[in-house]
Amino acid sequence: MTTADRVIVPLDVASEAEAIALVQTLPAVTFWKVGLELFVSSGPGILSYLKDQGKRIFLDLKFHDIPNTLAGACRTAAGYGVDLITVHAPAGKTALQMAQQAAVAAATAAGLSSPNLIAVTLLTSLDARSLAFELKVSLELSDYALQMALLAQESGLAGVVCSPHEAALLRRTCGDDFLLVCPGVRPEWATQGDQRRVMTPAQAIVAGASYLVIGRPITAAPDPEAAFNRICQELAAS
């Protein structure tokens, strides 16, 4: 896997036409993320387009529901032949286990590779203050993220979405095979926006991230291709 293959770029746009234009602007990107805005506006058509282009797909719809509903959503999502699917860890162990089983069964029945289910530990737009005072969680942020990661691992999931800030702790505790997919990644030259727990791409990789999710520093740059290349060069040089 090259450095570029470890960078997942989100298609956070409002239409399939804009998404396709972005994919064509960035031919070197091999791994794309389809999230809520695009999927709600345009449905699964973009997934077929990306597969036809030979791209890997992270379907980031962050499912969070009761076990039966979560399993149903993951069963359907697995049928699209995507590589990564997100659920929220606080859905709980029964829901995570049923989701994992449903995804594997659906992929197997369709003759597809099983997708990796990964659980969001704590959104990277939240900080210790929001965890304590808005969500009323009394654990330290790093401990909360760790507990959510362990819940995901015990439930049979392949990994988690976490901030680079927690990546080293989760890597040490959950082992080398556990996927750590990290948004909240900002090169020195990019603005933080609504992200709170950020690190640079190189710092995130050193901390143990398997994949980096980097959106606006690339997609909102005046020259997205130059921004993507600059990130890959900075990673290669680190």
Ligand SMILES: O=c1ccn([C@@H]2O[C@H](COP(=O)(O)O)[C@@H](O)[C@H]2O)c(=O)[nH]1
């Ligand atoms: O905790 C999370 C989970 C998912 N995301 C998603 O990642 C990208 C980040 O985009 P940027 O433009 O680089 O901020 C975005 O699609 C989020 O939905 C996250 O940021 N944090």
